[in-house]
Amino acid sequence: MATVRRIKLGSQGLEVPAQGLGCMSMSAFYGPPKPEPDMINLIHHAVNSGITFLDTSDIYGPFTNEILLGKALKGGIREKVQLATKFGAKFDENGKMVVIGHPEYVREACEASLKRLGVDCIDLYYQHRIDKNVPVEVTVGELKKLVEQGKIKYIGLSEASALTIRRAHAVHPITAVQLEWSLWARDVEDDIIPTCRELGIGIVAYSPLGRGFISSGAKLLDTLSNDDYRKNHLPRFQPENLEHNQKIFDRVNGIAARKGCTTSQLALAWLYHQGNDVCPIPGTTKVENFNQNVGALSVRLTSEDMAELESLASVAKGDRYDDSRVTWMNSETPPLSSWNFE
Structure with a gap:
């Protein structure tokens, strides 16, 4: 295998x-947990x-994916x-x-993750979703203390708005923002990606293959278990949206x-060609x-290839998340002045 740049x-x-390698599906959300020895071999x-x-989170399982990585x-x-x-x-x-x-x-979450992972320091520690009731300056202020204490090296955010990213970065440099970016999820290109680039923040693209849809199209649903999160909750996988989204797949496939x-390779290559500050983290088992x-x-990809992909890659039909999760997309927080420090 060629050397990875x-x-x-x-x-x-x-x-x-x-x-990168997204590890979530090894343990959670996309059907039952996969056999631990097989996943360790894959890692x-x-x-x-x-x-x-390697990318994980304490909510994957919950906790079991971090334990897997620790092993x-x-x-x-x-x-x-x-x-x-x-x-x-x-x-x-x-x-x-x-x-x-x-x-x-x-702090409590960080200490618990360190223990499950069996490490002394986490390289990149993300705020997975933004608390709309706590100013981001307060949260990042605590993360800054964890950096100073050597428990984490770098700070990241996920699903944060451009304004939230700016406010966080003013407290302590943000190293990476993790966001959903793919041929069928492009809303982040309007202001979040430009903000990251202005501030020198890396971009980590999760679900770069449209949660598997760009790999297989609508036939993917035939392979999903009944408890797979995509099958039951994600609007883009529901019958009313499948015909439109299959057309995107068919054109990419062509x-x-x-x-x-x-x-899959084409969709990932499209992201690589967006710039050297982008790291997709496709997951697999x-x-x-x-x-x-x-x-x-x-x-x-040539400029003509990119132009053709740009022309067909309209946003997929259906929201990225169902109603229970959509409220946490690209979130903002209250102003710092609203926080009671007592």
Whole structure:
């Protein structure tokens, strides 16, 4: 396998491969947890292949994905890995997602993640979702203390608005913003991507393959288990939106056939060609799919290819999330003046 090129993520010194590995689907949301030995083998294969940027979160499981990574990192590979995890989103006793950005919770969550991962320091620690009741300056202020204490190296945000990113960055440099960006999710291009670039913040693209849809099209649904989050909750996978979204897939598939690559590789290559500050983190549970994703790094697109993709890549039909999660997209927080520091 060819050497994986590396990029600077943000302007604080973090260097990662041009592609990361999203680990969520190994443990949560996309059907039942996968066999632990197989997933550890996949993680080791990724690291040995040069894909050393591993992405998890405490809500994946919850907790079980971090525990899985902790087991995978034993045996001397920790120093090879850039480890990213997240805090701030959790499920209450009714199974509803809640978001917490209080300083006490930030520290509590970090300590718990360090223990589950079996590490002394987290390379990149994201606020997974933005607490709309806590000024982002307060949350990032606590993260800054964790940096100073050596518990985390770099700070990230996920699903934050451009204004929230600016406010956070003024407290402590933000190294990366994780956001959904793909051929069928392009709303972030209006102001969030330009803001990141203005401030020197790296861009980590999650769900770069449209949660698998860009890989397989509508036939993906035939392979999903009944408890797969996509099948039951994501609007873009629902019958009323499938016909429109299949047309996007068909057109991307046609271009990929001409280029001699898969639709997944084409979609990832489109992101690589957006700039050297972008790192997609496609997730997978199969070695063969992982190898295919890495192959996307070798796909070269001309300006004509990019223009053709731009012309067809209209935003997919249906919201990115259902009503229970859409409220946490690209979120903003109250002003700092509203916070009671007593």
